[in-house]
Amino acid sequence: MPDTRWWALEDRKTDFGDVKPSTTDLAQLLLIEFGLVYANDWFLVPFRLPAGTLAEVEGMAVTNSFGERFWLKAAGQGNDQNWHRWNMYTLSVKGGDPVQADTSLLLPPCTAPSQEGRPLEDVHLVRDEMANMVWAIEAVIPGVTGQGQSGSEAAEETAKYHRDRIGVSEPTAGEDYAAAISYRAMTSVPEHWIPFVPVHVPGSNREVQLQRSRMLRTIAGDPEPAPIEPRTGLLRPGLDGGPVAKFFVHEEEVPRAGIRVTKSFQRTRATNGEAHVWLGVRKQVGRGERSSGLSFDDIVDVEKTE
DSSP states (O other): OOOOSTTOOOOTTOOGGGOOOOTTOHHHHHHHHHHHHSGGGOOOOOOOOOSSEEEOOOOEEEEOTTSOEEEEOOTTOSBTTOTTOOOSSOOOOSSSSOOBOOOOEEEOOOOOOOEEOOOSEEEEEEEETTTTEEEEEEEEEEOTTSSEEEHHHHHHHHHHHHHHHHTOOOOOOOTTOOOSEEEEEEOOOOTTEEEEEEEEOTTOSSOEEEEEOOOBOOOTTOSSOOBOOOOSTTSOTTTSSSSOOOOEEEGGGSOTTOEEEEEEEEEEEOTTSOEEEEEEEEEEEOOOOOOOOOOEEEEEEOOOOO
């Protein structure tokens, strides 16, 4: 904003006279108007509060230079669902009923830098444009010892266990197979790859969201392929403790770079010296798109065995 004091030189890094917005650039026009016209309308009044408190600000008494005293209330008062209401740093009211807005100010307790342990769960949500879906890769799953375990190793061990249980190995082409090619209905993916398929939002023909789905454990000789369920608690909402419920993720939550969600124990000390330990979840940016190799209706060459 411009300097509000007289006989003061402006910062040379900001040149409002050189700004040339177009007539349709409303965002830039509003920003310039806010800085040039309403710069003097903002005042900072410090008010100290202890950490971990919920303060109810009823209003503020202001006395001007003419001795007039005014009682100012919060700008965000009124109906919580009124879109004309302006507020910042306040709490929202759950639901869509026309209720009174909550103008209280929450000051959460601050903590010093915390220590974070190794991830107990590590899930990578990546986009697969060839398959037109999103995959949740369970890189780390909870182990029986209470520590994290490699999801890829656990998937290989589980697949081997079910093959040994059935007693049938993967099929191989022998000399009695005369054709040089074979038909493959569908390829398989590792068991720690959980699919999320796009589905329409109820009541909308264009908006979509990502729904958790399941792959089948296809093993040669298995008459009833079983669906593969996720092992991490991050992907199991709706599968435990009652009727099975669907699980959705907003499509905009998974960009092209993907996201990484980890769960680990964290520890810190409060200002009074007490130690606090909790199980926290962290969301980070991923490393780009991935390809699962999932394909349908393939013609593959047959490898003859001597």
